[in-house]
Structure formats: C-alpha cells, structure tokens
Amino acid sequence: MPISHTLHRVSTKVKKLVRNGRYGLRAGTQNPCHPRGEKNLEKPASIGKSIEKEKEIRYHFNLWDPLKQKTKSVSGMVSKTAVVLLMGFLGMVYQATQLPPPLGTGTAEDSPSTSTRIRLKDGRYLAYRERGVPNQKAKYKIIIVHGLGSSKEMNFLVPQELIDELGIYFLLYDRAGYGESDPDPERTVKSEAFDIQELADQLELGSKFYVIGVSMGSYTTWSCLKYIPDRLAGVAFVVPVVNYWWPSLPHSLIREDYRRKLVRWSIWFANYAPGLLYWWVTQKWLPSTSVLERNPLFFNDRDIDILKTISGFPMLTQDKIRERSVFDTLRHDFMLAFGKWEFDPMDISNPYPKNESSVHIWQGYEDKVVPFQLQRFVSGKLPWIRYHEVPDGGHLIVHYNGVCEAILRALLLGEEAILYRPRKAKVLP
DSSP states (O other): OOHHHHHHHHHHHHHHHHHHTTTOOOTTOBOTTSSSOOSBOOOOHHHHHHHHHHHHHHHHHHHHHHHHHHHHHHHHHHHHHHHHHHHHHHHHHHHHTOOOOOSSOSSGGGSOOOSEEEEOTTSOEEEEEEEESOGGGOSEEEEEEOOTTOOTTOOOOOOHHHHHHHTEEEEEEOOTTSTTSOOOTTOOHHHHHHHHHHHHHHTTOOSOEEEEEEGGGHHHHHHHHHHOGGGEEEEEEESOOOOTTOTTSOHHHHTTOHHHHHHHHHHHHHHHOHHHHHHHHTOTTSOOHHHHTTOTTTOOHHHHHHHTTSOOOGGGSHHHHTSHHHHHHHHHHHHHHHSOOSSOGGGOOOSOTTSSSOEEEEEETTOSSSOHHHHHHHHHHSTTEEEEEETTOOTTGGGSTTHHHHHHIIIIIOOOOGGGSOSSOOOOO
C-alpha cells in the first residue's frame, strides 16, 4: 500500500478517536456527574498518559505531512500523465482501424473508361479485352483470370500460329475493383464465379468455356469448379495460391513454412488495422517494387531475368498503392484469397468423371511464392487433376517461352510434354 494511503488512514483514525473522546476528559473540564459542577475533577494519571500519547502521534504525523503532500502531488501527476498516454494510445489504435476517405465513389462514373465493358445485374461495370480469333468463329473459348496487382492487360504468350491453327478466342477481364472494373462491396469467393458466368453469358460464349486462373486468380477458378462446374469445358491453374487455412492441409506440411506466418500477420493487419497497414505501405522510405522484384526471397534467377523485360506489377507501385481504391482492391483480394472460404477445394468432386475433359495445375519447381510441395499435395488429394512442373521455373512461368503453348496443348488437345513431368512421384505427407 502506498505510504500516502497509510498516513491518511492513520490520520483519519486519530482524528476520529480524538473526536469521540476515547482518551478521556481533559484537565479543566467540568465533571458532568457533579450536580452543581462546582469543582474540577482531578486529572487521573491514565488521562495524562493518553494526552501525551495523542501529542506524540500528532507530532510524528506532522513530521510526515510534507512527505504525504509531496507523494500526493507526484501521484496526481503520474495519474494525469498515465491518463494522457492511455488516451493517446487509444486514439492511435482507433486511427489504425480507420482508413482515410477515398476520393470519389470508386465507380465507373468517377472517370471515363477507355475499355469495353458490360454492366452486370447489380449495376457494376466489368471491363474486358478480347484476343485471338473472333468469338463466333472460335473452336475454343478461354477466359483468363489475372492475379494480384495485374489486370486484363496481362501477357499470355501464345504464338499467333497456334491461335489461328486451333481457332482460339481469349477473353481477359479486370476482376472486381481492378483496372476499369467497379469494386464489389459484397464480393466473396462465390461471387467471383458468378461474375465470370454473367460475363460469358452477356458476350454469348455459349454453354461451356475454358478457364485459366493465374496465381491469385486461382481462387476465382476454384470457385468456378465449385459453383458452376457444368459451364466449364476445361480448367488450368497456373502457379495457383494455396490458402493455408484450408481444413484439409496437414499441419505437418505447413508448420515450418515462413510464408504462412507472413500471410497470417498480413491478414491480421488487413482485418484489424487497415489504417496502419495503409500508412506502412505508402511510406516513401520503403523499398520500391523494382527493388522487391529483384529480391531472391520471392523470385528465382529466371524470374528476375524475366522482370527485366516486362513491366512488372504496375498496381503494386507506391504511387498506385497510395490511391485508396487501389489499396482497397488489393487488400480485399488478399483477404479473400487467404481468408475463410465457404468450401474446401479438397472436397470438390471430379467435374469430368467420364474423362470428357480435364483439370491441370502448372507449377514452378523453384517457385518461392507458392512452394511446389503444396501443389503436389493438392494434386495428390485430387487425383483427377493433372500435375505439371517446370524444372527451373519460379512464380512467373506464364512469361516463359513455350510454357503457355504447353498449357494450351495439354488443356485443349490432351498433349503432355515430357519436359514438364514432376521430378518425383507425388507423395502425400
């Protein structure tokens, strides 16, 4: 107990005792029992001792009184400082949970679009780009789903001769919030599949079409397999992200994976401290994307060579991330990809039980963003998926010469390149 509290208690008790006359009658007072009060009582020895004790207590109390007052003063200052610091901390916590207001509404009306778009049933605009042979003449119609920080302008390196030979039509689109497509405030993993379905219906692609999902675009592709399997003529995943919170992933496989910890912390900040996350990623002293793109922690040697020849990830530059609409899109996309899904992909049934078509995963053996061990586990749990592995490939195999052609030949014609067979047999942990 603080000394000031002890002294205060002693003082209160002494004053109470004195007030109640616990130490007897003082000298010079009248005897209340004497009918006339004519004579003073003689002071007993016990009363004298009581008075002396009271004086001694008061004397010692007065010696401590300055210290008591000083202690109270310091205690008051500390209390006020603590309150100020606590309020400041709470203010910082509150600010960390808030984002600065965006400029504009984030809809298509904010800025004129230069892309072709459709309007969905909920009023949002979806921008798209077409490549290859005309839709009406195409034998194969393929929708390509881009990844994080990319757009419908992504490259999918296919020789024009192959496009013309096979009659391939490509449809690339900006996912919700990307490029010139409106954000979707109600966006879910499930809604991604129905955006694709509505896009295909409005552009009259027919009852069936192919889907190729690249990197982060893979969760949209999984959604298609789950919710619209009857619309899929075939599916290919290219370096697909794996959600560490899928229930079917064994802990022994991901326990030591440092990426899992990075994702967990990123999700926490994105959920509970988006303001702090926004402040962090917009600091000028942070490394630019050009520095990150040369970081061997994320890319192997072949990836780094590729990044010297392409534009990189324009939405991930600091100038773009400072735009609230861009930051919100990237944040929501990341949270969907690595958040809680409505289903576990390992529970999806084979959409082609009669081998009328196929599903493929293409992975780089040296991928430092998504380790090949996870892809081998997924394809091992779902044996109807055909697994391909680029021996010296990183995360950017979609930009390697010959890989996209191999992807199309396997998906459309059922051809398998021996070069891309896994180095080892798929082994479940």
